[in-house]
Amino acid sequence: MSRSxxxxxxxxxxxxxxxxVDKTVPMLHAEVxxxxxADAGLTKDDVDGFFCDGSVPGLGGMxxxxxxxxxxxxxxxxxxxxxxxxxxxxxxxxxxxAGKCNVALITLAGRPRAEGLQALGARARGEDSxxxxxxxxxxxxxxNLYAMAAMRxxxxxxxxxxxxxxxxxxxxxxxxxxEHAMLRDVVTVEDVVNSPMISDxxxxxxxxxxxxxxxxLVVVSPEIAKTLxxxxxxxxxxxxGVKHLNGGRFDLTYTGAAISGAIAFDEAGxxxxxxxxxxxxxxxxxxxxxxxxxxxxxxxxxxxAFVSDGNLISGVGKLPxxxxxxxxxxxHPANRGSMTKVIEAVRQxxxxxxxxxxxxxxxxxxxxxxxGQISQRTGAATLIMGVNDA
Amino acid sequence: MYIxxxxxxxxxxxxxAANEGKLLVKRCGDCGQVHFFPRxxxxxxxxxxxxxxxxxxxxxxxxxSVTRRAEVPYAIAYVTLEEGVTMLSNIVEADLNALAxxxxxxxxxxxxxxxxxxxxxxxxxxxx
Ligand SMILES: [Zn+2]
Numbered sequence: 001m002s003r004s005x006x007x008x009x010x011x012x013x014x015x016x017x018x019x020x021v022d023k024t025v026p027m028l029h030a031e032v033x034x035x036x037x038a039d040a041g042l043t044k045d046d047v048d049g050f051f052c053d054g055s056v057p058g059l060g061g062m063x064x065x066x067x068x069x070x071x072x073x074x075x076x077x078x079x080x081x082x083x084x085x086x087x088x089x090x091x092x093x094x095x096x097x098a099g100k101c102n103v104a105l106i107t108l109a110g111r112p113r114a115e116g117l118q119a120l121g122a123r124a125r126g127e128d129s130x131x132x133x134x135x136x137x138x139x140x141x142x143x144n145l146y147a148m149a150a151m152r153x154x155x156x157x158x159x160x161x162x163x164x165x166x167x168x169x170x171x172x173x174x175x176x177x178x179e180h181a182m183l184r185d186v187v188t189v190e191d192v193v194n195s196p197m198i199s200d201x202x203x204x205x206x207x208x209x210x211x212x213x214x215x216x217l218v219v220v221s222p223e224i225a226k227t228l229x230x231x232x233x234x235x236x237x238x239x240x241g242v243k244h245l246n247g248g249r250f251d252l253t254y255t256g257a258a259i260s261g262a263i264a265f266d267e268a269g270x271x272x273x274x275x276x277x278x279x280x281x282x283x284x285x286x287x288x289x290x291x292x293x294x295x296x297x298x299x300x301x302x303x304x305a306f307v308s309d310g311n312l313i314s315g316v317g318k319l320p321x322x323x324x325x326x327x328x329x330x331x332h333p334a335n336r337g338s339m340t341k342v343i344e345a346v347r348q349x350x351x352x353x354x355x356x357x358x359x360x361x362x363x364x365x366x367x368x369x370x371x372g373q374i375s376q377r378t379g380a381a382t383l384i385m386g387v388n389d390a
Numbered sequence: 391m392y393i394x395x396x397x398x399x400x401x402x403x404x405x406x407a408a409n410e411g412k413l414l415v416k417r418c419g420d421c422g423q424v425h426f427f428p429r430x431x432x433x434x435x436x437x438x439x440x441x442x443x444x445x446x447x448x449x450x451x452x453x454x455s456v457t458r459r460a461e462v463p464y465a466i467a468y469v470t471l472e473e474g475v476t477m478l479s480n481i482v483e484a485d486l487n488a489l490a491x492x493x494x495x496x497x498x499x500x501x502x503x504x505x506x507x508x509x510x511x512x513x514x515x516x517x518x
Contacts (some may be wrong), residue, residue, distance in 0.1 A: 024398055030431045044436045069433025132429040133395035133405070137508050138480050139457065144466045147455035155453070155491040199455045247433040248415075248426035248475030252453055252468070375453075375468075 013039025020111040025057050026067045026130045028109035048072055049101030051088035054079030058129035062377040067130050068092035073241050073259055073315060074101035145375040147199040149252040150286035156253055161201055163304030165192035165273045167285040168205050168328050170312035175325025176358040182209045183329040206285040213333035213379045233349045237384040239263025244377040256380025257294035264382040272296045277348045278319055278369040279341035282326045287370055314357040323357035338369025349387050363387050392502040400430050403442055408507040413497045415473050417443040426475040446472045447497035456486045465489055469511050484511035
Protein backbone atom coordinates (compact mmCIF):
# COMPACT_ATOMS: atom_id res chain seq x y z
CA MET A 1 0.00 0.00 0.00
CA SER A 2 1.44 3.30 -0.92
CA ARG A 3 0.87 6.52 0.94
CA SER A 4 1.23 9.90 -0.60
CA UNK A 5 3.79 12.17 1.04
CA UNK A 6 3.44 15.86 1.65
CA UNK A 7 7.16 16.46 1.66
CA UNK A 8 10.45 14.62 1.30
CA UNK A 9 13.98 15.00 2.64
CA UNK A 10 16.16 15.41 -0.40
CA UNK A 11 19.64 16.10 0.91
CA UNK A 12 21.78 15.45 3.99
CA UNK A 13 25.24 16.51 5.09
CA UNK A 14 27.29 15.84 8.21
CA UNK A 15 30.15 18.26 8.74
CA UNK A 16 33.41 16.34 9.15
CA UNK A 17 34.92 18.71 11.70
CA UNK A 18 34.96 17.76 15.34
CA UNK A 19 36.85 20.85 16.54
CA UNK A 20 36.39 23.93 14.38
CA VAL A 21 39.18 26.20 15.58
CA ASP A 22 39.53 27.75 12.13
CA LYS A 23 35.88 28.55 11.40
CA THR A 24 33.22 30.92 12.68
CA VAL A 25 29.73 29.66 13.42
CA PRO A 26 28.31 31.44 10.33
CA MET A 27 30.93 29.70 8.17
CA LEU A 28 29.83 26.35 9.58
CA HIS A 29 26.20 27.09 8.77
CA ALA A 30 27.15 27.99 5.19
CA GLU A 31 29.30 24.88 4.82
CA VAL A 32 26.65 22.42 5.99
CA UNK A 33 24.09 24.24 3.84
CA UNK A 34 26.32 23.93 0.80
CA UNK A 35 26.89 20.24 1.55
CA UNK A 36 23.25 19.28 1.95
CA UNK A 37 22.20 21.23 -1.12
CA ALA A 38 24.89 19.51 -3.19
CA ASP A 39 23.75 16.14 -1.84
CA ALA A 40 20.22 16.95 -3.01
CA GLY A 41 21.37 18.18 -6.37
CA LEU A 42 20.10 21.67 -5.61
CA THR A 43 21.72 25.08 -5.49
CA LYS A 44 21.56 27.98 -3.08
CA ASP A 45 19.22 29.81 -5.41
CA ASP A 46 16.62 27.03 -5.07
CA VAL A 47 16.23 27.69 -1.34
CA ASP A 48 13.20 29.73 -0.33
CA GLY A 49 12.64 28.55 3.24
CA PHE A 50 15.16 28.60 6.10
CA PHE A 51 14.76 26.94 9.47
CA CYS A 52 17.10 27.34 12.43
CA ASP A 53 16.98 27.47 16.19
CA GLY A 54 17.07 30.51 18.40
CA SER A 55 20.73 30.21 19.33
CA VAL A 56 22.16 31.14 15.94
CA PRO A 57 24.25 34.33 15.57
CA GLY A 58 22.08 37.38 15.04
CA LEU A 59 18.38 37.99 15.19
CA GLY A 60 16.48 34.82 14.29
CA GLY A 61 17.47 33.41 10.92
CA MET A 62 17.82 36.76 9.22
CA UNK A 63 21.51 37.44 9.67
CA UNK A 64 22.39 33.94 8.57
CA UNK A 65 20.11 34.38 5.55
CA UNK A 66 21.96 37.57 4.74
CA UNK A 67 25.33 35.97 5.38
CA UNK A 68 24.58 33.11 3.01
CA UNK A 69 22.83 35.30 0.45
CA UNK A 70 19.56 33.39 0.66
CA UNK A 71 16.41 34.89 -0.81
CA UNK A 72 13.59 33.68 1.37
CA UNK A 73 9.85 33.73 1.48
CA UNK A 74 9.56 31.51 4.56
CA UNK A 75 11.49 31.25 7.79
CA UNK A 76 10.95 29.59 11.14
CA UNK A 77 13.26 29.69 14.15
CA UNK A 78 11.15 27.74 16.57
CA UNK A 79 13.33 27.09 19.61
CA UNK A 80 12.75 23.88 21.48
CA UNK A 81 16.35 23.04 22.40
CA UNK A 82 17.69 19.79 21.06
CA UNK A 83 14.46 18.69 19.43
CA UNK A 84 14.17 21.86 17.37
CA UNK A 85 15.23 20.37 14.09
CA UNK A 86 12.60 17.65 14.10
CA UNK A 87 10.00 20.29 14.70
CA UNK A 88 11.52 22.26 11.82
CA UNK A 89 11.00 19.27 9.53
CA UNK A 90 7.37 19.11 10.58
CA UNK A 91 6.93 22.80 10.01
CA UNK A 92 8.68 22.57 6.67
CA UNK A 93 6.38 19.77 5.60
CA UNK A 94 3.30 21.73 6.56
CA UNK A 95 4.63 24.86 4.92
CA UNK A 96 5.35 23.00 1.73
CA UNK A 97 1.96 21.30 1.70
CA ALA A 98 0.42 24.74 2.10
CA GLY A 99 2.53 26.17 -0.70
CA LYS A 100 4.52 28.55 1.50
CA CYS A 101 7.90 27.39 0.29
CA ASN A 102 9.38 24.82 -2.04
CA VAL A 103 12.84 24.15 -0.68
CA ALA A 104 13.29 24.41 3.08
CA LEU A 105 16.85 24.54 4.36
CA ILE A 106 17.44 23.50 7.98
CA THR A 107 20.88 24.11 9.47
CA LEU A 108 22.51 23.47 12.83
CA ALA A 109 26.04 24.59 13.67
CA GLY A 110 28.12 25.36 16.71
CA ARG A 111 31.69 25.21 18.02
CA PRO A 112 31.51 24.70 21.77
CA ARG A 113 34.87 22.90 21.88
CA ALA A 114 36.75 25.63 20.04
CA GLU A 115 35.08 28.48 21.88
CA GLY A 116 34.76 27.16 25.40
CA LEU A 117 32.05 28.30 27.72
CA GLN A 118 33.00 31.99 27.62
CA ALA A 119 31.71 32.39 24.11
CA LEU A 120 28.24 31.30 25.11
CA GLY A 121 27.75 34.59 26.91
CA ALA A 122 28.85 36.55 23.87
CA ARG A 123 26.50 34.53 21.70
CA ALA A 124 23.58 35.22 24.02
CA ARG A 125 24.28 38.96 23.69
CA GLY A 126 24.51 38.64 19.91
CA GLU A 127 28.12 39.81 19.86
CA ASP A 128 29.21 37.16 17.40
CA SER A 129 26.65 38.15 14.79
CA UNK A 130 28.72 38.64 11.63
CA UNK A 131 27.42 42.10 10.66
CA UNK A 132 27.97 43.64 14.08
CA UNK A 133 31.50 44.94 13.68
CA UNK A 134 30.44 46.76 10.54
CA UNK A 135 27.38 48.42 12.08
CA UNK A 136 27.53 48.93 15.85
CA UNK A 137 30.44 51.44 15.93
CA UNK A 138 28.36 53.84 13.82
CA UNK A 139 25.52 54.22 16.29
CA UNK A 140 22.57 52.60 14.50
CA UNK A 141 19.30 53.07 16.40
CA UNK A 142 15.75 52.12 15.51
CA UNK A 143 14.96 55.77 14.88
CA ASN A 144 17.90 56.66 12.63
CA LEU A 145 17.58 53.42 10.67
CA TYR A 146 13.92 54.07 9.81
CA ALA A 147 14.83 57.71 9.21
CA MET A 148 17.26 56.68 6.48
CA ALA A 149 14.47 54.82 4.69
CA ALA A 150 12.31 57.93 4.92
CA MET A 151 15.14 60.17 3.71
CA ARG A 152 15.73 57.98 0.66
CA UNK A 153 12.01 57.73 -0.11
CA UNK A 154 11.78 61.53 -0.01
CA UNK A 155 14.77 61.80 -2.31
CA UNK A 156 13.46 59.37 -4.90
CA UNK A 157 9.76 60.20 -4.87
CA UNK A 158 9.42 63.69 -3.42
CA UNK A 159 7.58 62.40 -0.36
CA UNK A 160 7.17 65.18 2.22
CA UNK A 161 7.05 65.40 6.02
CA UNK A 162 3.50 66.69 5.70
CA UNK A 163 2.46 63.56 3.81
CA UNK A 164 4.08 61.31 6.44
CA UNK A 165 2.27 63.32 9.11
CA UNK A 166 -1.11 62.33 7.66
CA UNK A 167 -0.48 58.74 8.82
CA UNK A 168 -0.24 59.95 12.42
CA UNK A 169 -3.20 62.28 11.99
CA UNK A 170 -5.40 59.38 10.83
CA UNK A 171 -4.27 57.18 13.74
CA UNK A 172 -5.08 59.97 16.20
CA UNK A 173 -8.59 60.36 14.78
CA UNK A 174 -9.18 56.70 15.60
CA UNK A 175 -7.45 56.70 18.99
CA UNK A 176 -9.75 59.42 20.36
CA UNK A 177 -12.46 56.75 20.56
CA UNK A 178 -10.28 54.13 22.25
CA GLU A 179 -10.40 54.53 26.01
CA HIS A 180 -7.28 52.38 26.37
CA ALA A 181 -5.13 54.33 23.93
CA MET A 182 -2.03 56.06 25.35
CA LEU A 183 -2.46 59.12 23.12
CA ARG A 184 -6.09 60.14 22.58
CA ASP A 185 -5.69 63.75 21.43
CA VAL A 186 -6.48 64.40 17.78
CA VAL A 187 -3.41 65.95 16.15
CA THR A 188 -2.97 67.96 12.95
CA VAL A 189 -0.33 67.83 10.25
CA GLU A 190 1.15 70.99 11.77
CA ASP A 191 1.36 69.34 15.20
CA VAL A 192 3.39 66.48 13.71
CA VAL A 193 5.83 68.53 11.65
CA ASN A 194 6.31 70.99 14.53
CA SER A 195 7.08 68.27 17.07
CA PRO A 196 10.78 67.88 17.99
CA MET A 197 13.06 66.35 15.36
CA ILE A 198 14.26 62.96 16.61
CA SER A 199 16.37 61.85 13.66
CA ASP A 200 15.93 63.66 10.35
CA UNK A 201 13.38 63.52 8.81
CA UNK A 202 11.38 61.79 11.56
CA UNK A 203 9.75 63.94 14.25
CA UNK A 204 8.62 62.77 17.66
CA UNK A 205 5.05 62.31 16.39
CA UNK A 206 6.27 60.18 13.47
CA UNK A 207 7.30 57.57 16.07
CA UNK A 208 5.16 54.97 17.84
CA UNK A 209 4.60 54.80 21.57
CA UNK A 210 6.49 52.49 23.92
CA UNK A 211 4.16 50.40 26.06
CA UNK A 212 3.74 47.26 28.11
CA UNK A 213 0.97 44.80 27.37
CA UNK A 214 0.43 41.93 25.00
CA UNK A 215 -2.20 39.91 23.20
CA UNK A 216 -3.10 36.41 22.03
CA LEU A 217 -4.79 34.66 19.14
CA VAL A 218 -6.37 31.20 18.86
CA VAL A 219 -6.35 29.63 15.45
CA VAL A 220 -8.55 26.55 14.90
CA SER A 221 -9.42 24.03 12.19
CA PRO A 222 -12.49 24.54 9.98
CA GLU A 223 -14.18 21.63 11.78
CA ILE A 224 -13.75 23.30 15.15
CA ALA A 225 -14.67 26.69 13.71
CA LYS A 226 -17.99 25.25 12.56
CA THR A 227 -18.86 24.49 16.14
CA LEU A 228 -17.93 27.98 17.31
CA UNK A 229 -20.21 30.13 15.18
CA UNK A 230 -20.13 33.29 13.13
CA UNK A 231 -17.56 35.21 15.13
CA UNK A 232 -14.79 33.12 13.63
CA UNK A 233 -13.00 34.82 10.74
CA UNK A 234 -11.44 33.01 7.86
CA UNK A 235 -7.75 33.05 7.11
CA UNK A 236 -7.81 33.41 3.36
CA UNK A 237 -4.15 34.00 2.64
CA UNK A 238 -0.83 34.41 4.36
CA UNK A 239 2.64 35.29 3.21
CA UNK A 240 6.08 35.93 4.66
CA GLY A 241 9.27 37.42 3.35
CA VAL A 242 12.79 38.31 4.39
CA LYS A 243 14.61 41.30 3.01
CA HIS A 244 18.22 42.11 3.94
CA LEU A 245 21.16 44.17 2.76
CA ASN A 246 21.93 41.68 0.03
CA GLY A 247 25.72 41.86 0.12
CA GLY A 248 25.63 45.66 -0.06
CA ARG A 249 23.14 46.05 -2.94
CA PHE A 250 19.80 47.20 -1.60
CA ASP A 251 16.97 49.68 -1.94
CA LEU A 252 15.53 51.30 1.18
CA THR A 253 12.38 52.54 -0.55
CA TYR A 254 10.65 49.20 -0.27
CA THR A 255 10.13 46.68 2.51
CA GLY A 256 9.59 42.94 2.86
CA ALA A 257 5.89 43.62 2.32
CA ALA A 258 6.63 43.57 -1.39
CA ILE A 259 7.29 39.84 -1.01
CA SER A 260 4.74 38.88 1.66
CA GLY A 261 1.84 40.87 0.27
CA ALA A 262 1.98 39.35 -3.19
CA ILE A 263 2.02 35.82 -1.76
CA ALA A 264 -0.89 36.46 0.59
CA PHE A 265 -3.05 38.11 -2.05
CA ASP A 266 -2.28 35.33 -4.48
CA GLU A 267 -3.22 32.63 -2.00
CA ALA A 268 -6.45 34.42 -1.15
CA GLY A 269 -7.27 35.12 -4.78
CA UNK A 270 -7.89 38.74 -3.81
CA UNK A 271 -6.40 42.16 -4.53
CA UNK A 272 -5.76 45.27 -2.40
CA UNK A 273 -8.88 46.84 -3.92
CA UNK A 274 -10.97 44.08 -2.29
CA UNK A 275 -9.87 45.05 1.24
CA UNK A 276 -12.45 46.87 3.38
CA UNK A 277 -9.95 47.52 6.18
CA UNK A 278 -6.18 47.24 6.79
CA UNK A 279 -4.09 46.95 9.95
CA UNK A 280 -0.60 48.11 9.01
CA UNK A 281 2.34 47.87 11.41
CA UNK A 282 3.17 51.46 12.27
CA UNK A 283 6.45 51.61 14.14
CA UNK A 284 6.94 54.91 12.29
CA UNK A 285 4.87 56.82 9.76
CA UNK A 286 7.32 55.84 7.02
CA UNK A 287 6.72 52.16 7.80
CA UNK A 288 3.04 52.55 6.90
CA UNK A 289 3.72 54.58 3.77
CA UNK A 290 6.25 52.15 2.28
CA UNK A 291 4.16 49.14 3.32
CA UNK A 292 1.01 50.43 1.61
CA UNK A 293 2.97 50.84 -1.60
CA UNK A 294 4.60 47.44 -1.28
CA UNK A 295 1.26 45.75 -0.64
CA UNK A 296 -0.09 47.32 -3.81
CA UNK A 297 -2.63 49.73 -2.34
CA UNK A 298 -0.97 52.33 -4.58
CA UNK A 299 1.94 52.54 -7.00
CA UNK A 300 5.49 52.64 -5.63
CA UNK A 301 6.27 56.28 -4.87
CA UNK A 302 2.63 57.34 -4.61
CA UNK A 303 2.31 56.50 -0.90
CA UNK A 304 2.58 60.14 0.11
CA ALA A 305 -0.39 61.17 -2.00
CA PHE A 306 -2.30 58.03 -1.00
CA VAL A 307 -2.15 58.66 2.77
CA SER A 308 -2.90 62.40 2.49
CA ASP A 309 -6.14 64.24 3.15
CA GLY A 310 -7.55 61.67 5.54
CA ASN A 311 -7.57 58.73 3.15
CA LEU A 312 -6.74 56.35 6.05
CA ILE A 313 -9.46 57.72 8.38
CA SER A 314 -12.48 55.47 8.93
CA GLY A 315 -15.64 57.06 7.52
CA VAL A 316 -13.59 59.62 5.57
CA GLY A 317 -11.09 57.88 3.31
CA LYS A 318 -10.94 54.89 1.02
CA LEU A 319 -8.75 52.68 3.23
CA PRO A 320 -9.58 52.81 6.94
CA UNK A 321 -6.47 51.66 8.83
CA UNK A 322 -5.50 50.93 12.45
CA UNK A 323 -8.88 51.87 13.90
CA UNK A 324 -7.64 51.19 17.45
CA UNK A 325 -5.09 53.99 17.06
CA UNK A 326 -2.29 51.51 16.24
CA UNK A 327 1.23 51.74 17.54
CA UNK A 328 1.37 55.45 16.83
CA UNK A 329 -1.34 56.24 19.42
CA UNK A 330 -2.69 53.15 21.15
CA UNK A 331 0.01 50.71 22.22
CA HIS A 332 3.09 48.78 21.11
CA PRO A 333 3.40 45.89 23.56
CA ALA A 334 6.97 44.69 24.11
CA ASN A 335 7.95 46.66 20.99
CA ARG A 336 6.09 44.11 18.88
CA GLY A 337 3.17 45.41 16.97
CA SER A 338 1.60 42.77 14.78
CA MET A 339 -0.42 40.96 17.47
CA THR A 340 -2.58 44.00 18.00
CA LYS A 341 -2.82 44.45 14.23
CA VAL A 342 -4.50 41.07 13.83
CA ILE A 343 -6.78 41.65 16.84
CA GLU A 344 -8.16 44.92 15.46
CA ALA A 345 -8.71 43.40 12.02
CA VAL A 346 -10.71 40.56 13.60
CA ARG A 347 -12.78 43.11 15.53
CA GLN A 348 -13.58 44.87 12.28
CA UNK A 349 -14.66 41.65 10.58
CA UNK A 350 -16.89 40.74 13.54
CA UNK A 351 -18.38 44.21 13.57
CA UNK A 352 -17.00 44.69 17.07
CA UNK A 353 -14.76 47.71 16.54
CA UNK A 354 -15.75 50.96 18.25
CA UNK A 355 -18.97 52.21 16.55
CA UNK A 356 -17.23 55.48 15.64
CA UNK A 357 -14.58 53.63 13.64
CA UNK A 358 -16.40 50.45 12.60
CA UNK A 359 -16.25 49.96 8.83
CA UNK A 360 -19.82 49.31 7.57
CA UNK A 361 -20.26 45.80 6.18
CA UNK A 362 -16.58 44.94 6.65
CA UNK A 363 -16.11 41.67 4.74
CA UNK A 364 -12.40 41.45 3.99
CA UNK A 365 -9.44 42.74 5.97
CA UNK A 366 -5.66 42.66 5.96
CA UNK A 367 -3.10 42.72 8.77
CA UNK A 368 0.56 43.34 8.13
CA UNK A 369 3.56 43.00 10.42
CA UNK A 370 7.11 44.28 10.04
CA UNK A 371 9.96 42.87 12.14
CA GLY A 372 13.56 43.95 12.59
CA GLN A 373 14.64 47.18 10.91
CA ILE A 374 13.52 48.09 7.41
CA SER A 375 16.93 49.67 6.78
CA GLN A 376 18.82 46.50 7.70
CA ARG A 377 17.28 43.04 7.79
CA THR A 378 13.56 42.72 8.13
CA GLY A 379 10.95 40.00 8.27
CA ALA A 380 7.49 40.75 6.91
CA ALA A 381 4.21 38.88 7.26
CA THR A 382 0.84 39.56 5.66
CA LEU A 383 -2.46 38.00 6.67
CA ILE A 384 -5.71 38.27 4.72
CA MET A 385 -8.91 37.46 6.53
CA GLY A 386 -12.61 37.33 5.71
CA VAL A 387 -15.88 37.14 7.60
CA ASN A 388 -17.21 33.69 8.41
CA ASP A 389 -19.25 33.38 5.20
CA ALA A 390 -16.75 35.15 2.97
CA MET B 391 34.49 58.13 20.99
CA TYR B 392 33.49 55.25 18.77
CA ILE B 393 32.60 51.85 20.17
CA UNK B 394 35.08 49.17 19.17
CA UNK B 395 33.99 46.77 16.44
CA UNK B 396 33.60 43.09 17.16
CA UNK B 397 36.48 41.55 15.20
CA UNK B 398 36.29 37.96 14.01
CA UNK B 399 38.72 35.79 12.02
CA UNK B 400 36.66 36.68 8.96
CA UNK B 401 37.03 40.42 9.45
CA UNK B 402 40.52 40.67 10.99
CA UNK B 403 42.20 41.65 7.72
CA UNK B 404 39.62 44.41 7.15
CA UNK B 405 40.39 46.01 10.50
CA UNK B 406 44.16 45.61 10.14
CA ALA B 407 43.97 47.35 6.77
CA ALA B 408 41.92 50.13 8.33
CA ASN B 409 44.78 50.68 10.76
CA GLU B 410 47.00 51.17 7.71
CA GLY B 411 44.57 53.69 6.20
CA LYS B 412 43.00 51.29 3.70
CA LEU B 413 39.33 50.46 3.13
CA LEU B 414 38.84 46.88 1.94
CA VAL B 415 35.92 45.10 0.30
CA LYS B 416 35.61 41.44 -0.64
CA ARG B 417 35.58 40.32 -4.26
CA CYS B 418 34.67 36.83 -5.44
CA GLY B 419 37.34 35.11 -7.54
CA ASP B 420 34.71 32.96 -9.24
CA CYS B 421 31.74 35.20 -10.05
CA GLY B 422 33.56 38.54 -9.77
CA GLN B 423 30.94 40.13 -7.52
CA VAL B 424 32.03 42.57 -4.82
CA HIS B 425 30.09 42.29 -1.56
CA PHE B 426 29.82 44.04 1.80
CA PHE B 427 30.01 43.33 4.74
CA PRO B 428 32.93 41.04 3.88
CA ARG B 429 32.46 37.30 4.23
CA UNK B 430 34.61 34.21 3.69
CA UNK B 431 31.90 32.73 1.47
CA UNK B 432 30.44 34.68 -1.44
CA UNK B 433 26.75 35.55 -0.91
CA UNK B 434 26.24 35.66 -4.66
CA UNK B 435 27.55 32.20 -5.71
CA UNK B 436 28.57 30.44 -2.45
CA UNK B 437 32.21 30.18 -3.51
CA UNK B 438 34.96 30.17 -0.87
CA UNK B 439 37.30 31.79 -3.41
CA UNK B 440 36.90 35.33 -2.09
CA UNK B 441 39.68 37.93 -2.04
CA UNK B 442 40.27 41.26 -0.39
CA UNK B 443 40.33 44.29 -2.66
CA UNK B 444 41.27 47.84 -1.69
CA UNK B 445 38.43 50.26 -2.37
CA UNK B 446 39.08 53.69 -3.81
CA UNK B 447 37.55 55.21 -0.70
CA UNK B 448 35.28 57.41 -2.79
CA UNK B 449 31.52 57.19 -2.86
CA UNK B 450 28.20 58.96 -2.52
CA UNK B 451 25.67 59.22 0.28
CA UNK B 452 22.83 56.76 -0.44
CA UNK B 453 20.87 57.95 2.59
CA UNK B 454 21.59 59.55 5.95
CA SER B 455 20.00 60.82 9.13
CA VAL B 456 21.22 63.24 11.79
CA THR B 457 20.37 61.80 15.19
CA ARG B 458 19.36 65.00 16.98
CA ARG B 459 18.50 63.40 20.29
CA ALA B 460 21.98 62.06 20.97
CA GLU B 461 24.24 63.83 23.48
CA VAL B 462 26.36 64.91 20.53
CA PRO B 463 24.26 64.81 17.33
CA TYR B 464 25.81 62.60 14.67
CA ALA B 465 25.12 61.67 11.07
CA ILE B 466 24.63 57.99 10.31
CA ALA B 467 24.71 57.20 6.60
CA TYR B 468 24.73 54.50 3.99
CA VAL B 469 27.55 55.26 1.56
CA THR B 470 27.62 53.66 -1.89
CA LEU B 471 31.26 53.03 -2.82
CA GLU B 472 32.62 53.33 -6.35
CA GLU B 473 32.93 49.53 -6.23
CA GLY B 474 29.13 49.31 -6.22
CA VAL B 475 28.41 48.20 -2.68
CA THR B 476 26.77 50.27 0.05
CA MET B 477 28.09 50.32 3.62
CA LEU B 478 26.96 51.82 6.90
CA SER B 479 29.14 54.63 8.29
CA ASN B 480 29.11 58.11 9.78
CA ILE B 481 29.62 61.42 7.97
CA VAL B 482 32.20 63.59 9.75
CA GLU B 483 34.09 66.87 9.19
CA ALA B 484 30.84 68.25 7.78
CA ASP B 485 28.09 70.75 8.49
CA LEU B 486 25.42 68.29 9.63
CA ASN B 487 22.72 70.65 8.37
CA ALA B 488 24.16 70.68 4.85
CA LEU B 489 24.23 66.96 4.09
CA ALA B 490 22.36 65.59 1.08
CA UNK B 491 21.59 62.33 -0.63
CA UNK B 492 24.06 61.75 -3.51
CA UNK B 493 26.69 64.05 -1.93
CA UNK B 494 30.20 62.87 -2.93
CA UNK B 495 32.21 61.66 0.06
CA UNK B 496 35.60 60.12 0.73
CA UNK B 497 36.87 57.82 3.43
CA UNK B 498 38.73 59.10 6.46
CA UNK B 499 39.69 57.07 9.50
CA UNK B 500 38.58 57.78 13.04
CA UNK B 501 39.69 56.05 16.19
CA UNK B 502 37.69 53.86 18.54
CA UNK B 503 38.10 53.88 22.32
CA UNK B 504 40.82 51.25 22.03
CA UNK B 505 42.59 52.92 19.12
CA UNK B 506 41.23 50.78 16.28
CA UNK B 507 40.91 52.77 13.02
CA UNK B 508 37.31 53.03 11.85
CA UNK B 509 36.28 53.96 8.28
CA UNK B 510 34.23 57.18 8.25
CA UNK B 511 33.36 59.52 5.38
CA UNK B 512 33.62 63.27 4.82
CA UNK B 513 32.24 65.43 2.03
CA UNK B 514 34.59 65.92 -0.92
CA UNK B 515 35.33 69.61 -1.34
CA UNK B 516 33.80 70.82 -4.60
CA UNK B 517 36.83 72.99 -5.35
CA UNK B 518 39.45 70.26 -5.08
ZN1 LIG C 1 30.80 34.60 -6.12
